[in-house]
Amino acid sequence: MTQNATKFSARKVQVFYGDTQAIKDVDVDIEDKTVTAFIGPSGCGKSTFLRCLNRMNDTIDNCRVEGDILLDGEDIYDKRIDPVQLRAKVGMVFQKPNPFPKSIYENVAYGPKIHGMTRSKAELDEVVEKALRRAALWTEVKDRLDTPGTGLSGGQQQRLCIARAVATSPEVLLMDEPCSALDPIATAQVEELIDELRTRYSVVIVTHSMQQAARVSQNTAFFHLGELVEFGETDSIFTNPQDHRTESYITGRIG
């Protein structure tokens, strides 16, 4: 493990959809200024666990979360925590780029606006520009901020979504297979961006591509059938897996 501070600390997390258990006894520590990758076969609960970290699972009717998830030592499932405030601190980027059918500017400005983060138009402009720069999109869109975000290419749309998430000054960025709908060039751009984002944020990325996990992450968690099988530095997971299931997966024997 690297030497960074712990951002998220999860203990004995269980997630149920109705009566079926999707996550069993997961303990994991997610570090600051680090990219943590969640890998594992499809349906093993990577997305489910990721969505626990910003309480997006609250929006699913029959979903129940047990156990403790601490963000900077504070239980995010505590009654005093407002999930709406939490999501400003823990931003999320989804599998399919999902910009709002509004202008590029409006897309990025939306978060700061609803959280009342800026007091003037000039301040908001500044926040928007900074977010777009961080998402490596500024030079491409600075002349057409008022055109619809949905008119951008797939890769640009995904970077716009990253800019939108970054605009609320989050501490953690959750990304659920952010490149699976992108072509290889756009994927490379987003991966490069993720590496830059690491300097400011704690990034958690779900990916089905082990090469991607190897390229962008420092820590890797391997999930299998709702359990966290192995968690450690990416290099050691890939070169020296401790569990036979991890080994089977990374050598391509579990699909």
Place this chain on the structure above:
Amino acid sequence: MTDSTAARFDKASPEIKAHLRKRKRSQFMLKTLGIGAISIAFAMLFLLVGSLISTGYQAFTQTHLVVEARIDPALVDPDNPSDGNFRQLALDIVSNRVIGGADTDNTDRLTDILSNRAQFTLRDIVVANPDLVGETVELKLPVADKYDQLHKGMLDRDTPEENRRLSDREIEIFDQLVEGGYVAKPLNWALLTNADSRFPEVAGLKGAIIGSAYALLVCFLLSFPVGIGAAIYLEEFAPKNRISDLIEININNLAAVPSVVFGLLGLAVFIGWFGMPRSVPFVGGMTLALMTLPTIIIATRAAIKAVPPSIREAALGVGASKQQVVFGHVLPLAMPGILTGTIIGMAQALGETAPLLLIGMNAFITSAPSTPFDSATALPTQIFIWADSPERGFVSRTSAAILVLLTFLIAMNALAIFLRNKFERKW
């Protein structure tokens, strides 16, 4: 293995050929049936509109007497024009100017040529401009229904005199007028600008159009916000349980309840219990709102459901509250669908007759309502009244009124289609 598969898909084999033929035949049948069905539908529509136009077009013109006449100061006091003797004035105009005042025997018949309401047309002209008293002006006055029919060729001159509504002598006098250039047949704007009347030649739809407009306005103001509110609650906030299932089923059933039942409900509740007045557009609008409400709720829920979950997730993901998601993202995206559903619901309400009959909006009212609380008719009930009237002139007016109603309906549906196309899905 490979050999046998190849044999089975041999395109030349008789089984495959027969199968293909059968498939083509059934496809052809389906296509033919479809074209047949559409043709029948079009033929019906064509027949309906064609028959309406062929009977109704006559009502879009109205025969008028056009004369130069002096407004006699002896009959009309310029200081108090509304009290003038316009009946005598109208009579004088016809007898003096047209016939030259010679034929006193015909005086009675002459009063008949002009519409019974012509004196009021005359009064309106003079009251609007009292300076005309003593002047000679060109006047255009509507003739009575039977002369209108005669002029439009709808009165058969060959029927024996005793079976005809006009005597030979009357026809002769009118023909003289036509020859003298005193008769014109301009566009009948009065059909839209006059209120109802017992006399078809001056009866119009103004009261019905305004009555319908008020009723629809009330209906919209009630059913639109309530319907959207209910749909938002059911779709976004209500817990999914037995009770919400029950409500959902009931709303769907409500949309299928015959309109006459809503009419009875309106009669019992609004007029019976709350003691609201009969025949007024306000009550009509409330009754129509009962009918439109389920339509709007169903359309709104469908439109809300059609908003992709990714948009909600995106908004929730940056920390929007549920209410911000609904009002900032879901509703704007659902609005075209909601508006389309609402306009179609409103169009249904515009054509609805039974509930309005039950709450008395088929009264005979000769002035247009100035507020939603004045007695009035509505377009469909006006058609109902006119269709029931014995005067010949109302036959073509009924068809004309139906055409006016259809025009409004087509305009509303066109608006719905326009909105749907304009706000095509953007995601």
